[in-house]
Structure formats: structure tokens, C-alpha cells
Amino acid sequence: MPAEYPLRFGDNALVLAQRLCAWVGHAPVMEEDVALANVALDLFGQARLWLSYAGELEARGRDEDALTFHRDAREFCNVLLVEHENGDFADTTARSYFYDLWASLALGELTRSGDERIAAIAQKALKEVRYHLRRSQDWLIRLGDGTPESHARMQRAADGLWRFTGELFIGDRLDDEMAANGTGFAPERLRDPWLERVHEAFSAATLTVPAGTWTQRGGKQGVHTEALGYMLAEMQVLPRAMPEARW
Amino acid sequence: MVKAGHPEPSTVCHPARSERSERICHPERSERSERSRRTRDRIEAMYRILDDVPDPEMPFVSITDLGIVRDVRLDGDTVVVALTPTYSGCPATQVIQGDVVRTLREHGAKDVRVGVRIAPPWSTDWITERGHERLRAAGIAPPAPHARCPRCGSGSVRELSRFGATPCKALYRCNACDEPFEYVKPF
Numbered sequence: 305m306p307a308e309y310p311l312r313f314g315d316n317a318l319v320l321a322q323r324l325c326a327w328v329g330h331a332p333v334m335e336e337d338v339a340l341a342n343v344a345l346d347l348f349g350q351a352r353l354w355l356s357y358a359g360e361l362e363a364r365g366r367d368e369d370a371l372t373f374h375r376d377a378r379e380f381c382n383v384l385l386v387e388h389e390n391g392d393f394a395d396t397t398a399r400s401y402f403y404d405l406w407a408s409l410a411l412g413e414l415t416r417s418g419d420e421r422i423a424a425i426a427q428k429a430l431k432e433v434r435y436h437l438r439r440s441q442d443w444l445i446r447l448g449d450g451t452p453e454s455h456a457r458m459q460r461a462a463d464g465l466w467r468f469t470g471e472l473f474i475g476d477r478l479d480d481e482m483a484a485n486g487t488g489f490a491p492e493r494l495r496d497p498w499l500e501r502v503h504e505a506f507s508a509a510t511l512t513v514p515a516g517t518w519t520q521r522g523g524k525q526g527v528h529t530e531a532l533g534y535m536l537a538e539m540q541v542l543p544r545a546m547p548e549a550r551w
Numbered sequence: 552m553v554k555a556g557h558p559e560p561s562t563v564c565h566p567a568r569s570e571r572s573e574r575i576c577h578p579e580r581s582e583r584s585e586r587s588r589r590t591r592d593r594i595e596a597m598y599r600i601l602d603d604v605p606d607p608e609m610p611f612v613s614i615t616d617l618g619i620v621r622d623v624r625l626d627g628d629t630v631v632v633a634l635t636p637t638y639s640g641c642p643a644t645q646v647i648q649g650d651v652v653r654t655l656r657e658h659g660a661k662d663v664r665v666g667v668r669i670a671p672p673w674s675t676d677w678i679t680e681r682g683h684e685r686l687r688a689a690g691i692a693p694p695a696p697h698a699r700c701p702r703c704g705s706g707s708v709r710e711l712s713r714f715g716a717t718p719c720k721a722l723y724r725c726n727a728c729d730e731p732f733e734y735v736k737p738f
Contacts, residue, residue, distance in 0.1 A: 334712075335711065335712035335713075335714070335722070338712060338714045338715065338716075339712065339713060339714040341714075342714040342715075342718050343714075344640075345638075345640035345641075345642075345718055346638055346639055346640050346718060347640070348639075348640045349636075349638060349639025349640025349641065350639045350640070352639070352640075353639060353669065420670075423670070424669050424670035424672075425669065427670060427671070427672050428639055428669050428670070428672040428673075429639060431672055431738060432638060432639060435713070435736075438713075439713060439714075
């Protein structure tokens with residue numbers, strides 16, 4: 305199995321976790337400071353599992369740390385949605401909601417993978433992601449069905465991120481191959497269940513589901529937005545400056 | 552609900568009588584059963600030792616109380632321990648691995664190998680009765696179909712924050728006695 309397959313799921317978790325960490329000390333309320341840190345911690349743990357597996361499959365001597373700190377942006381294969389800047393709390397909520405919902409569906413598929421390790425990681429991650437989804441969905445609804453200001457910000461956030469969500473459902477040759485041999489799934493299959501739940505949640509949130517169909521893409525192929533570069537620079541600067549450093 | 556901990560030692564009704572007749576009739580078989588009984592005893596002893604290894608974050612409960620120890624077996628002279636992490640990102644897992652190796656070595660094990668098993672995924676169902684008691688005694692509500700205040704026992708409680716100081720806990724407040732408490736989320 306190509307190392308790139310588990311790497312994609314690992315990179316999604318890793319990049320989103322790093323983004324969420326930036327809220328620590330800056331969240332609107334203390335409980336969210338704790339919540340965002342906890343979600344990020346879960347995601348880092350999941351990333352470690354995925355990246356370690358990818359490193360083993362690649363068999364080039366790269367472990368989870370090497371993959372995290374010594375790859376350039378072109379080698380990352382996360383979807384563009386998760387590398388998007390945090391913005392305000394509504395932007396972060398929209399990004400988390402769209403991702404958490406997709407991840408719960410995708411991981412559900414992967415628990416049935418013919419690859420034992422992938423199924424095991426997915427089973428573990430799914431339990432945690434379900435908790436993440438409860439949180440982000442609750443906030444989506446609370447902010448949408450909130451004050452005029454929170455509603456406006458939440459709508460603007462959803463509208464702004466919508467064009468990054470389409471990528472979640474576009475399969476490439478690797479996806480086709482993995483779906484065909486029972487290791488993975490066809491991303492396109494998740495589009496309708498995802499949309500259905502989005503419509504339900506948006507309706508409860510008194511928000512309008514954005515209408516656009518055009519999607520930005522390229523993350524899985526290593527073609528990223530400039531935002532990722534800045535994030536990686538900050539994340540990687542210390543181990544790259546002092547590669548021999550140990551705790 | 553699967554209860555955690557360790558397998559019950561097998562019970563034989565008349566060990567002395569059956570062993571005596573074994574020794575008389577089948578000397579090799581008695582030698583084998585003697586060895587396997589010694590192995591079982593050694594493994595049992597190691598579970599006892601691990602019962603005293605505290606969870607680094609919540610030292611009033613042990614790693615066996617929390618269902619983190621999934622298996623202990625002997626591979627020749629090497630003790631092989633399988634642990635299951637609670638949450639993927641739990642930072643205590645690595646500390647626990649080190650503690651397990653060190654503690655078993657301190658008790659005479661020559662070689663210890665600790666592995667992490669992620670499947671089946673950890674569940675709060677694996678927390679033992681004793682674990683529940685110890686959590687409650689420490690002022691933390693154990694996982695339950697409905698959270699109860701560990702101080703006054705009231706079921707009238709409200710959630711303040713779904714996430715707490717550790718990934719496994721949420722923050723609650725009791726409506727009856729007004730005290731806040733942590734709650735281990737059913738997982």
C-alpha cells in the first residue's frame with residue numbers, strides 16, 4: 305500500500321491540530337480555550353498514528369517527527385480546507401464543522417478497511433471525532449441562531465469556506481485504487497450524506513447553505529495555498545534550526 | 552459490559568488430589584502442568600505489581616483500574632505487556648510505558664517489552680469497580696449513564712464544559728450542593 309494514503313489522513317489531522325493550537329490563550333471563553341486544546345490534542349494523537357504508519361510503509365527511515373518537521377509544503381497532502389487561517393471564532397467553527405462532519409463519515413468508511421492497521425486507527429479516531437463534531441455542530445447552531453452579529457459572522461464564515469469543501473469529495477487515482485481493492489473508499493460517495501447533514505444543521509442554525517458548486521482543489525496533490533507555508537515555517541523552525549536537539 | 556482487569560485464576564476442586572494422581576500416572580504431564588501453574592502464578596504476580604502503578608495524571612487510580620493494561624504474558628524470560636492508550640493524544644501513554652518497564656524490572660523481571668495496542672479501542676467500560684470507587688473518593692464522577700455529584704450524590708447536575716483538564720474529563724457543577732466536579736466522559 306502506498307504510504308501516501310495514510311499520510312493524507314494524517315496530514316489533515318496534523319494541519320488542523322496546529323491551526324487549533326493557535327487559539328490557546330486567545331479563545332473567547334475559558335471553556336473553549338480548553339475545548340480547542342483538547343480537540344487539537346486528539347488530532348495530534350491521530351496524526352501520530354497515521355504518520356507513523358506512513359513512515360513504516362515508505363521505509364525510507366522517516367518517522368512521525370521527520371515527516372512532521374522536515375517536509376516542505378509541496379509534500380503535504382492535506383485538503384485545503386484545514387490549512388485555511390483561523391479567522392474569527394465563526395471562521396474556525398465553520399472550518400471545524402465542515403471537517404468534523406466529513407471526518408466522521410470518512411473514518412466510518414475506513415473502519416471497514418481491508419487493511420487492519422487503517423481500520424484500527426480509524427476505529428480509535430472515530431470515537432474522538434464524534435465528540436469533536438458534537439462541539440462544532442453545537443457552536444454552528446448556537447452562533448447561527450444567536451444574535452444578529454453572530455448570525456452574520458457565521459453566515460459569512462460558511463460562505464467564505466464553502467469553495468474549499470468540494471475538494472473533500474473529489475477522488476483521484478489513488479482514491480480509486482484504494483476503493484477498488486477494499487482499503488479505502490470513493491470520496492464522491494460521502495458528498496450526499498455530508499450535504500444532507502449540512503442542510504439539517506444549517507436549518508437549525510437559521511443559516512443559508514451556500515449555493516456555489518465551484519471548488520478550489522490541489523491539496524492532496526501537494527499544491528497548497530500560501531497560508532500553509534507560513535504555518536509550516538512557524539511549526540518547523542525550531543527542529544530545523546537544531547536538528548540534533550532532544551527533550 | 553466488559554469489566555477490565557485480569558483473568559481470574561482457574562480454580563480446580565481438588566488440586567492436591569488430582570496432582571497426586573497425575574504424578575503417579577503421568578510424570579511428564581505433571582511436570583508440564585506444574586510449569587504452566589508456575590507461569591500463571593508469575594503472570595498473576597505481575598498483574599498485582601501493575602495494580603500499584605499509578606496513572607500519572609490521576610495518581611489515585613492505577614493503570615489496571617483504568618483498563619489500560621490489556622495483556623501480560625511471558626515469552627521465555629521476557630515479560631510482554633500490552634497497553635491500550637485511552638485517547639489518541641493522551642500524553643500519559645508514553646510515561647506509563649516507561650513506568651511499567653521500570654516497575655517490573657524493580658520487581659525482578661529481567662527483560663520487559665511493552666507494546667501499544669490500539670484495537671479494540673479503549674472504552675470507559677473497561678474501568679474496574681475499584682477504579683470507579685477510587686475516582687469517586689477523589690472527587691471525580693466516574694462514567695455512568697447519568698453523571699452524579701461525587702460529593703452529595705445528587706443526579707441534578709449541569710455541564711459547564713464538555714472538555715476538562717485532561718481529554719477524558721468534562722467539567723460539571725452540582726445543582727444541589729453547588730460544588731463543581733470533574734466527570735469521566737463515557738467513551
